[in-house]
Amino acid sequence: MLAELAGALRAMNVKVARTLDEACERLAENPEAEVLAGGTDFMVEVNYRHRSPKAVVAISAVREIAGWRLENESGGAGGMGADAGRYGTLWIGANMTYTEMATPAFEGLLPSLTQAARTVGSPQIRNAGTIGGNLGTASPAGDTLPVLAALDAEVLLRSADGSRELALSDFITGPKQTALQQGEIITGVRVPLVAPTDASNDIGRGEFLKVGTRNAMVISVAGLALIARHDIQRVCVGLGSVAAVPVRPTEAEEWISPRLDWQQRSLLDPVDVETFGEMVAQAASPIDDHRSTAVYRRHAVGVMAKRALVRTFGSN
Amino acid sequence: MSEHYQLRVNGESRPVNDAWLGESLLYVLRERLGLAGTKNACEQGECGSCSVLIDDVLVCSCLVLAASAMDREISTVESLAPDGDLSDVQRAFVEAGAVQCGFCTPGLIMAVHDLLDQKPSPSDLEVREAISGNLCRCTGYVRIFDAVQRVAAEREE
Numbered sequence: 458m459l460a461e462l463a464g465a466l467r468a469m470n471v472k473v474a475r476t477l478d479e480a481c482e483r484l485a486e487n488p489e490a491e492v493l494a495g496g497t498d499f500m501v502e503v504n505y506r507h508r509s510p511k512a513v514v515a516i517s518a519v520r521e522i523a524g525w526r527l528e529n530e531s532g533g534a535g536g537m538g539a540d541a542g543r544y545g546t547l548w549i550g551a552n553m554t555y556t557e558m559a560t561p562a563f564e565g566l567l568p569s570l571t572q573a574a575r576t577v578g579s580p581q582i583r584n585a586g587t588i589g590g591n592l593g594t595a596s597p598a599g600d601t602l603p604v605l606a607a608l609d610a611e612v613l614l615r616s617a618d619g620s621r622e623l624a625l626s627d628f629i630t631g632p633k634q635t636a637l638q639q640g641e642i643i644t645g646v647r648v649p650l651v652a653p654t655d656a657s658n659d660i661g662r663g664e665f666l667k668v669g670t671r672n673a674m675v676i677s678v679a680g681l682a683l684i685a686r687h688d689i690q691r692v693c694v695g696l697g698s699v700a701a702v703p704v705r706p707t708e709a710e711e712w713i714s715p716r717l718d719w720q721q722r723s724l725l726d727p728v729d730v731e732t733f734g735e736m737v738a739q740a741a742s743p744i745d746d747h748r749s750t751a752v753y754r755r756h757a758v759g760v761m762a763k764r765a766l767v768r769t770f771g772s773n
Numbered sequence: 774m775s776e777h778y779q780l781r782v783n784g785e786s787r788p789v790n791d792a793w794l795g796e797s798l799l800y801v802l803r804e805r806l807g808l809a810g811t812k813n814a815c816e817q818g819e820c821g822s823c824s825v826l827i828d829d830v831l832v833c834s835c836l837v838l839a840a841s842a843m844d845r846e847i848s849t850v851e852s853l854a855p856d857g858d859l860s861d862v863q864r865a866f867v868e869a870g871a872v873q874c875g876f877c878t879p880g881l882i883m884a885v886h887d888l889l890d891q892k893p894s895p896s897d898l899e900v901r902e903a904i905s906g907n908l909c910r911c912t913g914y915v916r917i918f919d920a921v922q923r924v925a926a927e928r929e930e
């Protein structure tokens with residue numbers, strides 16, 4: 458009888474939030490409360506006694522931050538600077554899982570993020586892990602981060618006190634360090650649509666490439682996202698696992714962009730491709746660690762940069 | 774040790790009392806609810822031996838905070854053969870010799886059921902991808918692939 462009564466009670470220190478307001482309120486009430494999404498980083502830390510939560514706000518059931526949607530598609534200012542947002546913007550909810558990022562409709566809009574998502578962990582991890590959690594952890598090896606860096610993503614934050622938006626480069630402040638404040642929830646990210654949704658030219662939208670010791674269940678040794686920004690005719694590149702935070706090789710981007718044909722796929726000048734690869738490699742500042750060496754990582758991002766450029770712009 | 778909550782496991786309501794809030798679903802299933810079919814090996818999502826379905830989605834139960842799974846439908850390997858009659862996937866594993874030490878088997882069985890529910894006739898590559906999160910150190914996987922294709926063929930008939 459007593460046990461039954463107790464069973465009918467709710468867990469005291471674990472709040473399963475249904476709405477953002479509810480989640481923000483609970484975080485504001487209890488400064489010790491920690492946000493839990495898919496648990497694929499959080500629970501590893503708990504299981505290995507590196508984290509000992511006193512209170513948890515679980516947000517996976519918050520529908521407002523699930524899925525994705527197109528914004529301002531007619532071509533208004535997307536809130537992303539003067540040039541950006543010409544083709545509208547894409548809002549990606551923090552709760553979007555890797556499995557959801559791999560669906561065909563989403564892949565059509567942002568193939569590089571789909572490619573990144575498909576390299577994460579295993580089906581079990583992709584079913585649970587979210588983009589919000591990848592940002593929350595902010596590991597140098599986080600696979601969505603090179604894509605978000607290349608797209609100049611805005612990270613959308615909300616707390617009981619209101620909302621704010623931070624550029625990704627301001628949000629990630631160091632390895633596993635973010636500007637997230639106590640009480641704040643990542644609600645999603647906003648990225649520009651780099652080409653019209655009905656684009657007819659045959660140039661790709663971009664690629665994600667990752668080097669690891671095998672194909673499944675592997676943390677990146679080096680990762681690269683190359684985005685063809687048709688809207689501003691610029692190649693944007695994000696590098697992962699080769700510095701404390703995601704890197705943008707802006708000199709390489711500025712050098713190659715005007716040398717490319719933006720109307721159709723074409724034969725690329727091999728010398729240009731080679732130079733681009735070298736410039737990208739030079740922008741990395743990798744370290745030696747248990748996964749790889751700095752020398753190999755620098756070499757790998759150079760090779761991936763060349764490969765991604767040819768796959769996106771090259772014709773046979 | 775102050776958390777009290779209910780879980781829905783294999784269609785039944787199961788009270789969990791006096792629990793620590795950080796307990797994983799894997800721990801609660803095995804140590805509090807006596808459901809030892811779900812195996813505990815790595816506790817970091819690498820091995821897949823703790824795979825369960827939550828609201829029909831395959832996940833590692835070691836990475837689920839148990840108390841956060843209140844109000845969700847949890848299915849463990851025990852749900853597949855409630856009266857001891859093996860499911861088709863379980864039978865195929867036995868017949869194909871896909872079971873050796875048996876430790877990874879419950880997780881693999883869950884993953885294979887999930888795969889075949891979504892893709893009734895998977896390609897070899899799809900099978901490999903679907904079980905890439907389940908480690909088996911005995912079989913070398915060949916007989917596991919064999920078992921999956923047996924079920925696919927059987928279900929097609």
Ligand SMILES: Cc1cc2nc3c(=O)[nH]c(=O)nc-3n(C[C@H](O)[C@H](O)[C@H](O)COP(=O)(O)OP(=O)(O)OC[C@H]3O[C@@H](n4cnc5c(N)ncnc54)[C@H](O)[C@@H]3O)c2cc1C
Nearest residue numbers: 494495496497498499577578587589590591593600643818
């Ligand atoms: C076996 C395994 C393989 C993996 N492989 C990869 C891989 O290949 N590539 C890769 O990038 N990662 C990988 N990971 C890491 C992990 O899956 C990802 O980082 C994932 O995106 C984390 O998301 P989550 O929803 O599980 O976050 P959680 O674990 O729930 O949370 C992670 C952190 O972010 C915070 N947080 C989560 N959501 C929010 C939010 N909306 N607002 C504020 N804070 C939030 C949490 O408080 C916590 O600190 C792997 C993990 C495992 C266990």
